[in-house]
Amino acid sequence: MLRRRGRVLIQMLSTPSAATTSPLHRPISAAARPQLHARSCILSSPRRLLSGISPTTGFAVEEYLVGTCGLTRPQALKASPKLAHLRSAANPDAVLAFLAGLGLSGADVAAVIARDPKFLCAGVDKGLSPIVAGLSGLGLSHSEIARLLLQSPNNFRSRSIVPKLQYYLRLFGSSERLLRAINFNTALLAYKSKVELNVAFLRQCGFGDCDMAKLCSSIPRMVTTDLERVQRMVALTEALGVPRGSGMFRHALSAVAFRDEKQIAAKVDHLKKTLGWSDAEVGIALPKAPFLLAKSSESLQHSSEFLMSEVGLEPAYIAQRPVILCYSLEGRMKPRYYVVKFLKENGLLKHDPSYYTVFKETEKYFVGKFIYPHKEAAPHLAEDYAASCGGEVPTRFKFT
Structure with a gap:
């Protein structure tokens, strides 16, 4: 029985497959030694050949994952049981070509397959390609689609991802904000119904589109947690004396988020x-x-x-x-304080300014008010101010 299986395997593996000839396949092989190398390794070790073959299908899953997909041996050992039903490399080869078409590198492909081995089983023509078309229709570029895939491959291969992204793009206001949030919290793609409940409640608290987008972007896990927990956060915010609908409510809610x-x-x-x-x-x-x-x-x-x-x-x-x-102590308050003190000690200010004004105003305002008017009387002031913003304390700013 063992000899007959060996003859069948040798005959199968000596027949070229699409994986060794597809121009899209070669670039994503981890070491530019695709399936041909893997097959030579298999044929050189009959005992290993039989241990790496699915007993029911005759497809060398583990060797394919290592030699063609670029997984490490431990990764392949972990992933191969999930692919034991595969009978050939036909569908995996099509998936790899699809990933190459999206611009994924060999390392990216290996990361996707290691994280979600069943991605190799996804249909390309009826599954993945329509998903890409749908996401493109929402305005995502190919690089953004590839980024989304890398963040959550198992959610990506579900067709529901298109309506989910449509909802989230409106919520977050931009694809960049959304992708950044998903990077921190992939649960966004799994718990849309929970997100909708939380968003509806927060809108009742006075959140408009702009504040909602900022809150979701800064603390994306807030909208995927339980509604009861969000309600407790709102109650804590109000206990600080910040009423719903006020300009500071979003900042206060962010400050108390996930604190008891x-x-x-x-x-x-x-x-x-x-x-x-x-x-x-x-x-x-x-x-x-x-x-x-x-x-x-x-x-x-x-x-x-x-x-x-x-x-x-x-x-x-x-x-x-x-x-x-x-405000930043070293990058803002100390340098500005030194400038004002220098001007006061050298008699260049007629009135003592409010330090609140000194610290809170924009950089353009501060330079225009306290540095440019004194460039003749204090020609080194701008240089000393720039040095102090960088962490130095110039000699002229060392007061006794």
Whole structure:
């Protein structure tokens, strides 16, 4: 029986297949040694040949995965049981040609097959090609379609992906936002009904299209979690004093997302201790800058020490203007403070500016207000400011 099977296999493997002649197949072989090399390896080891062959079909699945698809041996061993029903390389070869046509590299193809071995069983003419046509009709480019496939191959081979993408493109506002979100949370492609429930609830909370797109892009897993959990997040947001429909509601919801009451309470206690705020001052600050809850304790500590000890701002002043705690300390506040202090010490400012204005205004405004007007009296000021923005402290900015 063993000899007869060996003769049949030798006769089968000596017949050229489409995989060795297809011009689309060659570029996606992992080491430019496609099926021909795999067959020579198989024929040189009859014992291994029989162990790598499906006992019912006679197709060397494991060797095909290694020699043609570029999988490692452990990957092929893991994947081959899912493909034991394959009788020939005909459909896998067609799938590989399809992937090559989308521009996937050999490494990309190996990643797709290792992640979803059954992708080799997908029909090309009646399955994959119509899906690509549908996605193209939604405005996705071939490179974007390939990116989507790499992110979730098992969801890609389902025809429902086209109506799902149609819905999500409207929700996210752009293909780039959507693909970035899917990269972080492929559950978007699996739980559309759950997403629809969460989106409907958030719209009841006052979210318009723009805010919804920004929220989904920044925290994509929020819309795939349970509705009850989203409702708890909204309740926590309102408990901070930020009402639904307000301009800060999205920021506040993002700040409390996936935090519980104890974590938020601990963060509030840290703000009170670090800045010396009362409960009333916390109640003033958080509705204006709820994203303080997302700042690290170390960052808050450094910013508060600089603003109170060096700049001389009072805790009550900061509580009324809490957004200044969120600006970059090294890249924004310190360099601007040094410029203003230099101008004051050299008598180049007629009035003391508001440090809140100094820190919050755009770069263009700051340079136009505090640097350009003094280029003759202080010709090195622009150079020193640029150096301080890069992390240096120029000699002229070292005050005694």
